[in-house]
Amino acid sequence: MTAELVRGQNHPLPEVRLEIRVSVGKPIVAGATLGDEHGRVHGVEWVAHPGAPTLPGLEVSKQAAADHRLAVDLDALPESVHRVTVLLALPPGPGGPARFGAVAAPFVAVTGLDGAEVASYTLTGLDAESAVIALELYRRQGAWKVRAVGQGYAGGLAELLTDQGLPEAHQLAAAIHEAVAQGLARSVAAPPPRVPDPDRSRQTAAPALGADQTHHTTAPQGTAGNGSPQQSPQPTAPYGTPGPQGSTSPYGPQGPQDDTLPDHPAPAPADQPAAAPAAGSPVNYTHPGRQTTAPPPPAPTAPPVQPGQPAQPVAGDATGWSMEERLYNQVWGMFEDLARTTAAYRSAVDFAESRMEQELDKVLSDPRNRIGGQGDAARDAARTKQAQLVDQAREALDRDLAQLQAEADVVEPALPPAYARWDNPVWHGYHVPMEIPMAVRLGDLHLPESEGLRIPMLVRLPLERGLWIDSGRAGSHDAPADSDELRRLALDTAVVLAARLLAVYPPGDFGVHVIDPAGAGVTALAPLVRSGVLAGPPAAGAAGVSDVLGRLTQRVDLVQMALRGGAPDALPSGFDTAEQLLIVNDFPHGFDDRAVTQLRYLADEGPAVGVHLMMVADREDAAAYGPLLDPLWRSLLRLTPTPDDHLADPWVGHAWTYEPSCVPPGSRILDRVLTQVADARRAWKR
Structure with a gap:
């Protein structure tokens, strides 16, 4: 392995x-x-x-x-x-x-x-x-x-x-x-991109993930899901690659409202998962093993393509060693396709505007054309030509969007629980897994030109970066005017994400701790407390904050010393090797300077040794700390409890609107899943 x-x-x-x-x-x-x-x-x-x-x-x-x-x-x-x-x-x-x-x-x-x-x-x-x-x-x-x-x-x-x-x-x-x-x-040139299927023009980029740094690359010519090439612009776009070491800001000049989505990493064979270590065994907080050679293409299952007709979409038609990996790669391919076909449309619209202005400047630069009907005729002709170009671009975009929507309609029902929405029927047949999946769904993404098309936001596991659920109103669409309501929505989002993480890990491989200093999140945290999946009751007061942070900081220190000393099997007897998630609500209430320092340490050093942070906070509440906390916010992936266009893709830099993954109103699926997780954990301990 x-x-x-x-x-x-x-x-x-x-x-x-x-x-x-x-x-x-x-x-x-x-x-x-x-x-x-x-x-x-x-x-x-x-x-x-x-x-x-x-x-x-x-x-x-x-x-x-x-x-x-x-x-x-x-x-x-x-x-x-x-x-x-x-x-x-x-x-x-x-x-x-x-x-x-x-x-x-x-x-x-x-x-x-x-x-x-x-x-x-x-x-x-x-x-x-x-x-x-x-x-x-x-x-x-x-x-x-x-x-x-x-x-x-x-x-x-x-x-x-x-x-x-x-x-x-x-x-x-x-x-x-x-x-x-x-x-x-x-010198040997880089190998050409591998095309998984002769009938499919999509080429899925596969750079690797890493620590927070800003890469720059030129986006290649876009291709839409129907195989028709789009002459997309080739801007320089940052690669947002989160991680705990060598951290620099992945945000743009507008601050933490502009974050960058992680790149699509190299394929990892799902039939070779990272083994879950037993207590006291060497710690191995790694992604599932990746292969450097291309996996075999899937067997063709789509019906024959009629001449002149787009290929019929099939779930799992990307490359991969398993259906889970194929679906993962297919979702990322759809994400790339939507990014690039939208970039092509925007580029065409900009070109039409620029051409119209140039033609008008050329005609109206002659004073004789500014009077009479010649000027009006020139304006009408330029505007007509501009409208024709925009209509042609929109027609091509609509064709590509229709193909991508058809693909999404096929792919969404076929997704496994880790990738699926909470309203997907797959959750009704949920069983606690015996191995960690490749990725987890954190929400959905869409663009203004394609409001009805949602692309799952998949992030590789184990998490290489903490999460920040922003409870502030800045930039969020449809945010409630009541700040207390927004804070409640933020904590609800954090609970749903924590429940999903618990649901996709094997029994005993993932623990959750909660810090709620003032007890403000009792109602939102009830599903986690009631099911018994928490490592302990939510910590309250300054003493509770100090206790939880102290234990997790000591854990990070122990694992780091073991790894640096080349003796990961030398951890104390009975040491819990499961990954840990710390949910912090109502920050910075209950935090003194020492607790803030420990929190920053966990955000920076924790992910590499299996300790992850999920902050539920409004940055303005911690404004008194000034720039001291800037590295903390930059180290976390910012998510919002309401739709917000703060995420940029790594190819053309679109501002993608993020929507959290919510449980349907009135559904009991969250309680049912958490109960199964708790039962499986108790059985595992026996």
Whole structure:
């Protein structure tokens, strides 16, 4: 089973002959250094690079490439070598990327000679760095392990090699760059996008998720669900990739009202889930293992396409190893299609307006045309042409929207509980799962041009970022005038999201804590309290706040020390390895300075070790703290209890309207699901 590592985590290596695969999407340099028991590199002869690609037990690529395969034979390494450090660097040169923040997050995998993946790591949180240590293979008590490092260097290779104790670091870095420059013409280009089905033009992008950073990319030509290409604009759009480390603000200049949706990550085979650890076993808060090769396309189940007619939509016709993964990828494909076909429409409208203004300026620049009927005729002709262009663009948009709506009508009923709306009949046959799903639905997304078309907002599990349910009125559509009512709606939204998370995790794999200092959320929290799914009663008062924050902070410290020390199995006996969610209501009431500091610590460090934060708060209530809390708000994904257009997509930057996932009025499905979760948990404890 593949171990998907997070930064600082290690994993034992079952074999000594290995292959390290690197994929970035842009030509980069890959090399490796050999270190002694202290990690020190003794000289240039201990460095494998394009100019000297072969060392005993180690071979690297001779050129810059988008994809690399490094060969390692641990038994063939000299006895004095205790560490193999894999390094990546961007090649210098005009037009080349100067920093890792401008390229897709590098993906590194350790495999056996048969191609079976042992461990993988997506390097996230990089920005101005031009060189980075990706992994290290190290020997501990006679056994070899791999550790995810992700340490970047803005000073490039020279700074990286200097940090490893190499005296000739600057000379060697220059020699490596010279060797790369001589071989750049032979560098391997990035592989073309894989098209899952000849009858389907959709190409689903698959960059990896990572820590909060702003990537910039050019959006490719859009394609609609019916396969007809749309000449979409190609703006620069940020990739919002949440995570706990290396955090910088993902928000635009307007502040936290403008957040960026996480990108569609690489496919993960659902038949290889991350195992749920037993109490006292090594902690592994990772996403389900991902494959670097394309999964097989699904068997064609759609009826034959008639000439001139769009393809009939089929649920699960994207690539994937399981139906869950196919549906996940299909939803993201629909999201991309809607983003790009809408961008094409908006671009066409802007072009029509610009063309009309240019034609009018040209005609009316001659004073003789400003009098009489010539000016009026020119205006009428320009406006008529503009209206024709807009009508043509709208016709194409409506055609694409109709195809996407038909696809949504087929996909929505086929979604599993983790992806489904609360009114989906699948919940009536709900059973507590035995493995964590790939993702969870946090709500719906739509655009002004497609009010009736809703795209599920799916976020990968485990959560890599905390959630903030904004109980303030700023920017929200249809927000009630009564601030108390809005706060109640915000806490209701948090309870529904917490119930969904509890419902999609196996028994005993997810715990929920609640801080409600003034007891203002008694009514909203009743479903969680009544069912018995909480780890304890909601904490009230300053003492309750201090107790819960102290216990969760200690938990984060313990797991971090275990992971950094390379001994995740050394946690105290009886340690609960389940992921934990902390719901904080009515912030900052009941919080002193120490509690605020602990809360910020949990938001920053918690997700990497299985402690997640869900804030229900109005930022204005905490205005007295000033900029002190800005990092806290930026570290969380902002959601709203009422529809609000504050989320941007990573391709063309549309302002998407988010709608929370609500339980239908009068439905008892939430209580029924929570009761099943509680019963399953009690049975699991026995």
